[in-house]
Amino acid sequence: SLVAAGMSVVEHVREMASAGLHSNVRLLSGLLLTMSGNNPELFSPSQKYQLLVYHADSLFHDKEYRNAVSKYTMALQQKKALSKTSKVRPSTGNAASTPQSQCLPSEIEVKYKMAECYTMLKQDKDAIAILDGIPSRQRTPKINMMLANLYKKAGQERSSVTSYKEVLRQCPLALDAILGLLSLSVKGAEVASMTINVIQSIPNLDWLSVWIKAYAFVHTGDNTRAINTICSLEKKSLLRDNVDLLGSLADLYFRAGDNKNSILKFEQAQMLDPYLIKGMDVYGYLLAREGRLEDVENLGCRLFNISDQHAEPWVVSGCHSFYSKRYSRALYLGAKAIQLNSNSVQALLLKGAALRNMGRVQEAIIHFREAIRLAPCRLDCYEGLIECYLASNSIREAMVMANNVYKTLGANAQTLTLLATVCLEDPVTQEKAKTLLDKALTQRPDYIKAVVKKAELLSREQKYEDGIALLRNALANQSDCVLHRILGDFLVAVNEYQEAMDQYSIALSLDPNDQKSLEGMQKMEKEESPTDATQEEDVDDMEGSGEEGDLEGSDSEAAQWADQEQWFGMQ
Numbered sequence: 230s231l232v233a234a235g236m237s238v239v240e241h242v243r244e245m246a247s248a249g250l251h252s253n254v255r256l257l258s259g260l261l262l263t264m265s266g267n268n269p270e271l272f273s274p275s276q277k278y279q280l281l282v283y284h285a286d287s288l289f290h291d292k293e294y295r296n297a298v299s300k301y302t303m304a305l306q307q308k309k310a311l312s313k314t315s316k317v318r319p320s321t322g323n324a325a326s327t328p329q330s331q332c333l334p335s336e337i338e339v340k341y342k343m344a345e346c347y348t349m350l351k352q353d354k355d356a357i358a359i360l361d362g363i364p365s366r367q368r369t370p371k372i373n374m375m376l377a378n379l380y381k382k383a384g385q386e387r388s389s390v391t392s393y394k395e396v397l398r399q400c401p402l403a404l405d406a407i408l409g410l411l412s413l414s415v416k417g418a419e420v421a422s423m424t425i426n427v428i429q430s431i432p433n434l435d436w437l438s439v440w441i442k443a444y445a446f447v448h449t450g451d452n453t454r455a456i457n458t459i460c461s462l463e464k465k466s467l468l469r470d471n472v473d474l475l476g477s478l479a480d481l482y483f484r485a486g487d488n489k490n491s492i493l494k495f496e497q498a499q500m501l502d503p504y505l506i507k508g509m510d511v512y513g514y515l516l517a518r519e520g521r522l523e524d525v526e527n528l529g530c531r532l533f534n535i536s537d538q539h540a541e542p543w544v545v546s547g548c549h550s551f552y553s554k555r556y557s558r559a560l561y562l563g564a565k566a567i568q569l570n571s572n573s574v575q576a577l578l579l580k581g582a583a584l585r586n587m588g589r590v591q592e593a594i595i596h597f598r599e600a601i602r603l604a605p606c607r608l609d610c611y612e613g614l615i616e617c618y619l620a621s622n623s624i625r626e627a628m629v630m631a632n633n634v635y636k637t638l639g640a641n642a643q644t645l646t647l648l649a650t651v652c653l654e655d656p657v658t659q660e661k662a663k664t665l666l667d668k669a670l671t672q673r674p675d676y677i678k679a680v681v682k683k684a685e686l687l688s689r690e691q692k693y694e695d696g697i698a699l700l701r702n703a704l705a706n707q708s709d710c711v712l713h714r715i716l717g718d719f720l721v722a723v724n725e726y727q728e729a730m731d732q733y734s735i736a737l738s739l740d741p742n743d744q745k746s747l748e749g750m751q752k753m754e755k756e757e758s759p760t761d762a763t764q765e766e767d768v769d770d771m772e773g774s775g776e777e778g779d780l781e782g783s784d785s786e787a788a789q790w791a792d793q794e795q796w797f798g799m800q
Contacts, residue, residue, distance in 0.1 A: 239276045243332065246283045255287035274314060275333060278307040282334040286342070294346040301343045308336055337363060341372055344379075351571075353379055370399045377409055382572075386413050394423070401427045408444055417445030436462055447477070450606030450638050452485040472498050476508040484607055486643050486676060488515050489707065506532060506541050510566075510575040513545030517552040520710060520740025525549045540566035540573040547579045551586075552742070559583040574604045581613050590621045608634070608643050615647065619654055627651045645669035646679040653682065662686065674702070677709055684715050693722045710739040714746045726753060 238261060245254045258280050265272045265280065272280065281304035288297040340359050347356035360368075360376045368376070377392035390413050396406040401424045410420050421441045428434050439462055446455035459478050462468050479494035495512040499505055509532055517525045526549055532542035547562030563580030566573055581596030597614035604610055611634045618627035631648040638644050645665045652662035663686060669679040680703040687696040700716040703709075717732035730753060736746040 239272070239279055242280065242283050246286060251287040251290040254283050255291070258284035258287065274307055274311040278304055278311055279332075279334060281307060282339055285339075289342055289346065292349075294349045298343055298346045298350075301339050301346070304339060305336065308339075337367055337369065337372070341369075341375070344372075344375060348375075348379070353383060357383065365395075368395070370396050370403070373399070374403070374406060377406065381409065381413065389413055390415060397423045404440075407441060408448075411441075411444050411448040414448065417442055420445070433467065436465060436468060443477075447481065448606065452481050456481050456485065470501055472502045472505060475501070476505070480508055480511060483511055483515065484609075486608075486678065488518070491515060492519075504535050506535060506539050510541040510544035510548075510573070513541075514548045514575060514579075517548040520552070520742050522549060522552060522742065525552075538569060540570040540576050543569065544573065544575045544579055547576075547583075551579060551583055556583045556586045560587065572603055574600050574607065574610065577603070578609065578613055581617075585613075585617055585620060590617050593617050606638065608638065608647065612647060615651060619651070624651070624654050627654070640668075642669040642673035642676045642679055645672075646676065646682060649679075649682055653686065659686075675707055677703070677707075677712065681711060681715065684719070688715075688719070688722075691722075693719045697723070708735070708739060710736045710743050710746070713739065714743060714749065717746065717749050721749065721753065729753065 238257075242254055242258050242261070245257070261272075261280055262277075262284060265277055281300050285297045285300035285304060288294075288300060340363055344356040344360050347353070347359065357376070357379050360372055360379070363372060373392045373395040377389050377396065380386070380389035380392060390410060393406045393409045393413075396403050397410075397420075400406075407420055407424070411417065421438050424437065424441070428437050439458060443455055443458035443462060446452075446458055456478065459474055459481070463471070463474050463478065468474060475494050475498040479491045479498060482488075482491035482494060492512070492515055495508065495515075498508070499512075509528065513525050513528050516522075516528065525545060529542055529546040529549060532539075532545055536542070543562045543566035547559045547566065550556075550562060551559035560580055560583040563576050563583060566576035567580065570576070577596045577600040581593045581600065584590070584593035584596065594614060594617045597610060597617060600607075600610040601614065611630060615627045615630055618624070618630065628651050631644075631651045635644045635648050646669045649662040649665035649669065652658035652665065662682075666679055666683045666686065669676060670683060673679065680699065683699060684696050687693070687699065696719045697716065700712055700719065704712055704716070713732045713736035717729045717736065720726075720729035720732060730750065733746045733750045733753075736743055737750075740746075
């Protein structure tokens, strides 16, 4: 009679669990497990197994992952004992046991939940071990998907490919598995062949093969063709205004160094979906680079309202700090973002740049390398690393890296300019730098980084007239703070003061925080009226030191935060 009573109470627990009453399940199963501990005869092995699983599920729901894992482990031990006893007594004519054994929570589901706990606890090795232990024929699509992602993160690429393919075999429209395969450099044609039957049998899916082609280009780093392919999808009436496609497009323009179009596409995506989070970290970074710090602040606030459990709001806020020269605060925010998402490339770049500007170059290098591992097609990851090498005078390492990028990503305006930037640092390779920049500018006359570097070269050679012509030409169909400022400097060099003044003003109207334009202006004002300028300078200095003091205060507090961080995030 005890067992019969016990059975009904376990059924009650199961009912509540399937009704989603987790807090109630937690309390009742906790009490029943204590009863069972005090009287082992009270519940049958299968009932103990169920109670442990339901109890663990409720702990999982309360985000108490370590506790849940220990209860799931106990449940699996109980299940082992159960299968042993059931083999010994095949059936004792007890009909009631059969329907109950059908209701038992699946052991595979328990292992999946355990793996989820382990990933939440950042114990990826344990997660892989538990899922790996499931025979491949029993693996459900979600188990294969989780394994594929874990293998990929651990750098076990072949196992990852096998698992993604398994997902596609079971669910041929699993698009994220398709992206996974493309990111592991499986050929687009091979991936498309795995979905072709579905594409042909379902109406209105003809765009899917183009979609696969587009992301194949994305993952081989062929930005131009990726952009054209996605644009062709975007023009199709059925896929017009798709937020994911617009986000991808914005990201591709950004990778191709076309910041203006990137910002436009991000704005379009945001208008369509006010709750958009993905890609907003890149958008915030672009706005911050353009000196639109107020917009960055508003974006950060909006994103925090949407979710503080994603890396993006922390990165956006960190960009605001970084471009306000509050590096240790940027470092703390970057670390927080990495803690929330260890795959956030933008967070790694932010933290790396903050470390670099704080003079912690070796630590910065670790972060840029990790970013490169996660995004081998993104040029800005390499740029960050190369800046670190140049900052620590490792010109040879910088040169090797720049040459590698040039070989792997191909000779385009961006890679040519990156290589030229390193060549400019070495007196021996000045001529080579010149040739590379001219090539880059032939390909893309409006590529700002190339224009800036070419101007730097002309300035060294004191060819100011050539520089002025170059800059006017580049400014013909775009407006950029740095270009206007450099044009101002060149005009000063040829004594065109009034026009130089105009250029500095335009630069400051584009980015009010541009220190160098302010300095250029102040220099000229000084030359116009030497006596007034010196007095003003003194007042400025005093005010400046006061503000610095304040920033220092808040920074040292942030520095305490930052020093408690360990490596990527706060493991």
